[in-house]
Amino acid sequence: MNEKDLAEACRRGEEGAYKELYDTFSHSLYGVCRRYMGNSQDADDVFQDGFISIISGIGKFSYRGNGSLKAWASKVMMNTALMSLRKRGKLDLPSDNLEETEPDVAIEEVAGVPEEVLQGFILNLPEGYRAVFNMAVFEKMSHKEIAQALNISKMTSASQLLRAKRALAKSIKEYLSDE
Helix, strand or coil: CCHHHHHHHHHHCCCCHHHHHHHHHHHHHHHHHHHHHCCHHHHHHHHHHHHHHHHHHHHHCCCCCCCHHHHHHHHHHHHHHHHHHHHCCCCCCCCCCCCCCCCCCCHHHHHCCCHHHHHHHHHCCCHHHHHHHHHHHHCCCCHHHHHHHHCCCHHHHHHHHHHHHHHHHHHHHHHHHHC
């Protein structure tokens, strides 16, 4: 069933439609939760809350072409994760200026690090850094969009992204020096 038909079937409450929605998108949606939450227990909680929000909000979904249902559901999950981090006080992002130099890790160096190791480095970032990094890198959001979503300034978004990149660069360099 295509996304448009699947969304319509869910709206009508057709038997098996929600199961198909779950089967189709649960893996990628759980990945969104895991990226933001940092551990599987918190990701499980957010995934459950987010999926309930998807089911209850499916009437608000507007089909805009292939991939739009997945994009919409991913955004619901991201927002659910951010709400959870806010409630826990984990998104306390200090507003400060950093010198605007990029971390010094070459693409070739990053290519030498296994994907699961890189994912571990990202999961170990402080929650605020990780949230901004995920929004900028994986969700491809601008600093303006991140600032609006997190109720912070664009400068804070930029500084948190820079701090995240620096922390990742340090972890990558340490990993490569140990190899």
